[in-house]
Amino acid sequence: MKKAGVNHDTLAGWIFLAPFLVSLSVFFLWAIVRTAWFSLTDYDLFGTPSFIGLENYVRLVSDDLFLLALRNSISFAAIVTTLQTVLALLLAVLVNSAARAKGLVRTVFYFPSIMSSAAMTLIFLWLFQRQGLMTSLVGNVINLRWIILSFVATVAGVQVLQVVLARRKYAEVGLFDPFFLILSVALGLAGAIVIRLGGWLPVYDEQLLISWLNTKEVFLFMPRTLWSVALMNIFTTVPTLMLLFLAGLQSIPGSLYDAAKMDGASSMQSFFSVTLPSLTPVTFAVVTLGLIGTLQMFDQVAILGAAAPLESRITLAYYTYYNTFPPGGSPNIGMASAAALTLGLLTLVIVFVQRQFGIKERIG
Amino acid sequence: MNTTERPLRPLNVLRRRQLAVLAWVYFVFIGLATIILGTFAIAFSASLKDNPLESPFRLIFPQITPSVWIKAADLGRQGADNPWWGGFAPGGELVFSLTYAAPAGVDLVTPEVEVPRRKPGSGLAAAITTTFASDYAIVELTGTSDRFFVSTEPETGQNIRWLARTFDYKISYSEEAGDNIWIERLPFTALAPRTQTLLEATLPVTRMERRGRVASWNNIAPGALGLILNSYRRVISETVDLSSGDRLLFKWMGNSFQIAVGRVILMIVLSSLAGYALARLQFRGVRLVFVLVIFSMTVPVQVTFISNYLVVRDLGLLNSNWSVIMVMIASVHVLLMKQYFESFPREIEEAAMIGGANRFQIFLHIVLPNAKPALIINAIMAFQGAWNDFFWPFVLVTNPPSALAMPVGLLSLRESYGGGQGDWSLVLAGAFISIVPVLIMFVLFQKYIVNNQVTEGIK
Structure with a gap:
């Protein structure tokens, strides 16, 4: 009876799965096999592919554009993932004591993540025009540098003064005591306004033009163009990731912190010994998803188009597309396939590493 | 211590x-x-804004100033009896005043005004504009009035006496022009020497040209909405298919909508069936399929796109919405449906099975109707994903312009309007129009979206 049931399930199972399996076989499995085959051939989308062995891979490693794309992709993934994870984590810890991000605030934080990459990129392209708003923001900071410095100095000075005075009388006064900090910042602001109005420090009036996108300049292993894209990515992802971390933080039982406090741990120590370890699963998810997402970055590069030089924006994903449909050239499917497989392999390595660590984490 | x-x-x-x-x-x-x-x-x-790249960036500008709205509405009523969208129509007659000022003693010259023969902007506008207000407008000076005022020089503390002269113009629709057509905009320019400054005008000046000598208005009969939503109106009316005359923005929206709906339907069929099989049915190979589902979620689309492009091409479906719909891999949704079905109580199904129903009947009549919440969440996700998807429409649908999906259409907007001196307000307007459907969905279903993204991320 039971065996018959299983047989019945087998037939029903495959029938239920059939539509999905057809789609998966044609558009996924066969596609991978074909890409692998194309990577070993000389193919231009029209003729018949002829086998040329590993030549495409050899050509790939000697192609400067590919090496550049590889470097850009890896540095973009590493930089964006690091920045967005650290920032989201810090912000989540900062605001954790607020009961919960609810209602309107939550909606606001999700807002950037529902936008299409196309709309988002256009908004940032406008923001990053040479004479655009970003330039004038930076220009304002540069022109007001002395006033900003005086503000920072006042805040630091007043804060240290207050803390030193309080420490003479009482124990356990932190350097960043929040109540003192309110006073310090208020005084700093008042001081900056007085200095500005009194004209005691120079305010410059330099008009500057910054090429955020259309430039070949490289800053810390990555073209400035990609830094601009990175800024946009971080802007889109950090709010959502922060809510993820917040959900993780709020599931940490308060008794753990109490125990740490009883053992005499400082708030810094309890952050590293209680908060961070408890957040490990979330962090792993955030880092893995971040790496996979950023490694495959394509949309922004394509939408940038002629607004930035190819070398400053090319990534592995775009290299694949670029070799498939080269502007004014004949398609080089062999190299495109080989590059695509490289990208796929990189992704798989990341997933594999994450699995390995994830398992260790669970055992430990 | x-x-x-x-x-x-x-x-x-x-x-x-x-x-x-x-x-x-x-x-x-x-x-x-x-x-x-x-x-x-x-x-x-x-x-x-008229110039979104202006520096310094103003937070208060004519388009958000209610007193300007009232004037724009009034001018729109005078020009075409339409306070909302304005224009210049037969019978239209506008009163437009300019006030110039110069220090007393300096000669105040009557400005040279005209309705210039001007296209509304670069890009496609240049190709599709065929009617010009300049062919129909008659401008005449109806009167002037003088007044004096005194201002204090901030540096020297000296008082200066100024003469301010207001020039009233009447711009009327020529009755001699036989074809009596409505014209969308009425541009206006005033040339005056730099010894006198433009103090005020009925409508704030759009920009100063030729080193401040020419005051230029894009449209002095805009109507309230025509003033506020100028770039939105332009991006809709100027992005047209030159051969068919279709409004491209609506075409792109329609395409994206078709793609999104098609993908949602396909996703529901594939993922509910497959998710149920993976969750409930014990058979050989189920484990392998599950591994495949996970694997397919980690492989980048670039790996599969060359072959999928060829499949679509060989089927003759390139440049159609079908191609974008069918290349979707529904793995994420299969996984989510599987998880949902696993939490579904088995007892109900078992009771039905004893009652003699087979698997398909159970699925259709018992399981599926109860899976509504999961189906809704998946449908929202799939719709949003399809609406925002850039890669597949970018690769599979490249022409004609009316066949593009919205995100790729936005790229073409960027190419035609977004340059160093381009019409960035049009590009931005297109971007904001494109997010409206997803925004509406987000507002309606935000509870589902927000909760789901949190749980999905933690897994």
Whole structure:
């Protein structure tokens, strides 16, 4: 009876799965096999592919554009993932004591993540025009540098003064005591306004033009163009990731912190010994998803188009597309396939590493 | 070390500290929300501006000033009897005044005014504009009036006497022009020597040209909405298919809508069936399929796109919405449906099975109707994903212009309008129009979206 049931399930199972399996076989499995085959051939989308062995891979490693794309992709993934994870984590810890991000605030934080990459990129392209708003923001900071410095100095000075005075009388006064900090910042602001109005420090009036996108300049292993894209990515992802971390933080039982406090741990120590370890699963998810997402970055590069030089924006994903449909050239499917497989392999390595660590984490 | 010597702070001080922490937390929250929403608010305000690249960037500008709206509505009523969208139509007669000022003693010259023969902008506008207000408008000076005022020089403290002269113009629709057509905009320019400055005008000047000698208006009969939503109106009316005359923005929206709906339907069929099989049915190979599902979620689309492009090409479906619909891999949704079905109580199905129903009947009549919540969440996700998807429409649908999907259409907007001196307000307007459907969905279903994204991310 039971065996018959299983047989019945087998037939029903495959029938239920059939539509999905057809789609998966044609558009996924066969596609991978074909890409692998194309990577070993000389193919231009029209003729018949002829086998040329590993030549495409050899050509790939000697192609400067590919090496550049590889470097850009890896540095973009590493930089964006690091920045967005650290920032989201810090912000989540900062605001954790607020009961919960609810209602309107939550909606606001999700807002950037529902936008299409196309709309988002256009908004940032406008923001990053040479004479655009970003330039004038930076220009304002540069022109007001002395006033900003005086503000920072006042805040630091007043804060240290207050803390030193309080420490003479009482124990356990932190350097960043929040109540003192309110006073310090208020005084700093008042001081900056007085200095500005009194004209005691120079305010410059330099008009500057910054090429955020259309430039070949490289800053810390990555073209400035990609830094601009990175800024946009971080802007889109950090709010959502922060809510993820917040959900993780709020599931940490308060008794753990109490125990740490009883053992005499400082708030810094309890952050590293209680908060961070408890957040490990979330962090792993955030880092893995971040790496996979950023490694495959394509949309922004394509939408940038002629607004930035190819070398400053090319990534592995775009290299694949670029070799498939080269502007004014004949398609080089062999190299495109080989590059695509490289990208796929990189992704798989990341997933594999994450699995390995994830398992260790669970055992430990 | 010396904690024993000094006491802790008194309770009320610690309480004060606690409140300060809370204040900082909310400050950070509000600050973040301001940065997020502020970016969009600023970009939106730029989409309304005549020059979104202006420097310094004004936060108060004519398009958001109610007193200007009233004037624009009045001018629109005078020009075409339409206070909302304005225009210049037969019978239209506008009164437009300019006030120039010069220090007393300097000769105040009557400006040379005209309705220039001008296209509304670069890009496609240049190709599709065929009617010009200049062919129909008659401008005449109806009167002038003088007044004096005194201003104080800020540096020297000297008083200066100024003469301000107001020139009233009547711009009327020529009755001799036989074809009696409605014209969308009525541009206007006034040339005056630099010894006199333009003090005010019925409508704020759009820009100064030729080193400040020419005051130029894009449209002096805009109507209230024509003033505020100028770039939105332009992006809709100017992005047209030159061969068919279709409004491209609506075409792109329609295409994206078809793609999204098609993908949602395909996703529901594939993922509910497959998810149920993976969750409930025990058979050989189920494990392998599950591994495949997971594997397919990690492989980048670039690996599969060459072959999929060829499949679509060989089927003759390139440049059709079908191609974008069918290349979707529904693995994420299969996984989510599987998880949902696993939490579904088995007893109901077993009771039905004893009652003689087979698997298909159970699925169709019992399981599926109860899976509505999961199906809704998946449908929202799939719709949003399809609406925002850039890669597949970019690769599979490249022409004609009317066949593009919205995100790729936005790219073509960027190419035709977004240059160093381009019409960025049009590009931004297109971007904001494109997010409206997803925005509506987000507002309607935000509970589902927000909760789901949190749980999905943690897994």
